[in-house]
Amino acid sequence: MVTELKEQIIETSLILFEKYGFHGVSVNQIVQVSGTSKGGFYHHFQSKDELLFVIHDYFISYVLTQAEEAIVSSIFPTVKLQKIIKSFVTVFDLYKAHISVFYQESTYLKPKYEEIIKQKRQNYRDLIFDVIQEGIELGEFRPELSVDIIGMSIIGMVNWSYKWYKKDGEKSIEEIADMYVDFILHSLLTGKTKQNPVFQPYFLHNRLSSST
Known part of the structure; x- marks a missing residue:
C-alpha cells in the first residue's frame, strides 16, 4: 500500500x-536501507x-488535533485541560523518535516549512x-495566576519529558500523564473546584482511596 511505503x-x-x-544522511541511504526506490521516495x-518537515508535522498535528477535540467535546475547562495534558504527555510515547529528531534537527527546516511548524505551535499555545x-x-x-506564565510552564514542563522518558521505565506513559494532571490541577484549581465530584477522578489520592 502507498501509506505503508510512506511510513516505511x-x-x-x-x-x-x-x-x-x-x-549525514542521503536520499540514496534512505532508499537503500528502507528497501524502496528513488521513484517511491519522490512519489511521497x-x-x-x-521529509524532515513531515516528521516534525506528525506529532505537532497530533497534539493540536487532540486539543481541538478536547475543547469541542467538553464543557468544563478543567476537563478540557485534563484531556489536553493527557494527550500532550502520551505523544512522547507515540512519537518519541519524531520528537527526538525534531529537537536534534529543527534548525535545518527550510523557512517555508519552519513557518508552518511555528504557526501550529503558536496555535497550540x-x-x-x-x-x-x-x-x-x-x-x-485561581484568578491570581498569570495565564501566560501558567500556560508556558505547562508546555515547558511537559516538553522536557522527551529528555528523560523511557518506554521501559518504571512508570508507564499513562501513569506519568496522570501524575502531570494531578500536579497541574492541584496547583491551578480553586479549593471549591477541587471538591467538585466531576473532577475527583483526576486526583491520584482519590484513586488510591477508592481502590482500598
Whole structure:
C-alpha cells in the first residue's frame, strides 16, 4: 500500500537521522536501507527537506488535533485541560523518535516549512492559554495566576519529558500523564473546584482511596 511505503520511508529516516544527523544522511541511504526506490521516495516527498518537515508535522498535528477535540467535546475547562495534558504527555510515547529528531534537527527546516511548524505551535499555545483564561473566568482556576506564565510552564514542563522518558521505565506513559494532571490541577484549581465530584477522578489520592 502507498501509506505503508510512506511510513516505511519515514521510520527508516528517523533511525538514520537520529544516528547520523540530517546532513549525514542521503536520499540514496534512505532508499537503500528502507528497501524502496528513488521513484517511491519522490512519489511521497519532493525532497529530503520535505521529509524532515513531515516528521516534525506528525506529532505537532497530533497534539493540536487532540486539543481541538478536547475543547469541542467538553464543557468544563478543567476537563478540557485534563484531556489536553493527557494527550500532550502520551505523544512522547507515540512519537518519541519524531520528537527526538525534531529537537536534534529543527534548525535545518527550510523557512517555508519552519513557518508552518511555528504557526501550529503558536496555535497550540493559544488553545492552552484560552482554556486557562476560560477556567479563570468561570471560577474553576485561581484568578491570581498569570495565564501566560501558567500556560508556558505547562508546555515547558511537559516538553522536557522527551529528555528523560523511557518506554521501559518504571512508570508507564499513562501513569506519568496522570501524575502531570494531578500536579497541574492541584496547583491551578480553586479549593471549591477541587471538591467538585466531576473532577475527583483526576486526583491520584482519590484513586488510591477508592481502590482500598
